[in-house]
Amino acid sequence: MSRQRILLIGHPDGLLNWRLPLRVLVINVSLLVLCLLLAIAALCYGTLHLSLEQLFSALSGQAPESLMIVVTQWRLPRITMALLLGGALGMSGAIFQSITRNPLGSPDVIGFNMGAYTGALITIILFSGGYYHIAIGALAGGLLSAVVIYLLAWRQGIVGFRLIIVGIAISTVLVSTNTWLIITASVERAMDAAIWQAGSLNGLTWQKSQPAIVFIGLAASAALLMSKRLQLLEMGDDAAQALGVNAESSRMWLMLFGVTLTAAATAAGPISFIALAAPQIARRLTGQSSVTLTSSARVGAALLLGVDTISQPLFAPIQLPVGVVTVSIGGLYLIWLLIRESRR
Known part of the structure; x- marks a missing residue:
């Protein structure tokens, strides 16, 4: 790999001393710009097309009330949640791929999102829960499945490949459980579950978004604080412990934050692919040997918003779930x- 240019921020002997690869900075800024452009496109285009002048008037509160409702109450919550959920899935995928040191180590593959899916289904079918209850049920299901997978994969420590294999096995069991829940439910509850399991961003409001915003905000902040430990864990447990990092404790906390991010995103419905692909795309864009949380989150946000923005007019008038x-x-x-x- 070619030597990258490093941007120095501060003074080597001062309190502010950051070394940031210039390519990483350019890519992250470009991803932010891409997310902004996608958000503007999603706000402007739809069943009702808006000009940039109309959009800015609605955002500033100077447009007719009907136009303001379309922009601020219908489209803006959907776009905000697409960015938030995509970022959470991208960051969660980066955590688990770093822990397992395997590109297949995604919550989609390991089964943590399936555990969240089962918890949400139980809440919908057995308790007829609303959006807040579904969010709590998804979080509980994701955490419980993570505990089971971790305990079954434990053999004097955690090996990434074993964690993936155990996760796939538990995920298969949960798929059967989910199928049984749906076929034994009443028609009304089964229809609610079917609509939810499509993973749609349709109908999201600011009120429905509150649980996800809280859980994702807390888990993402905590994960970012442990990003240095995550990079050391990629070097192996022995190297991390030699540098003063408690490998098992750090791995458990990072898994907790990753599962919380996945479960909070699953509360809106299971959305696959983002957690699997975003970290690998980010790693290739930035040219880094390790997966970074912030870059993965930005790629995940851009991916989910981009797919949702493109699929809406592509399949119109059908509102195809993202x-x-x-x-x-x-x-x-x-x-x-x-x-x-397999070829490698």
């Missing part, structure tokens, strides 16, 4: 990744 599109793309990507890994 989860249906991402799982289709993710299936093809997973096949390619499996072939690539």
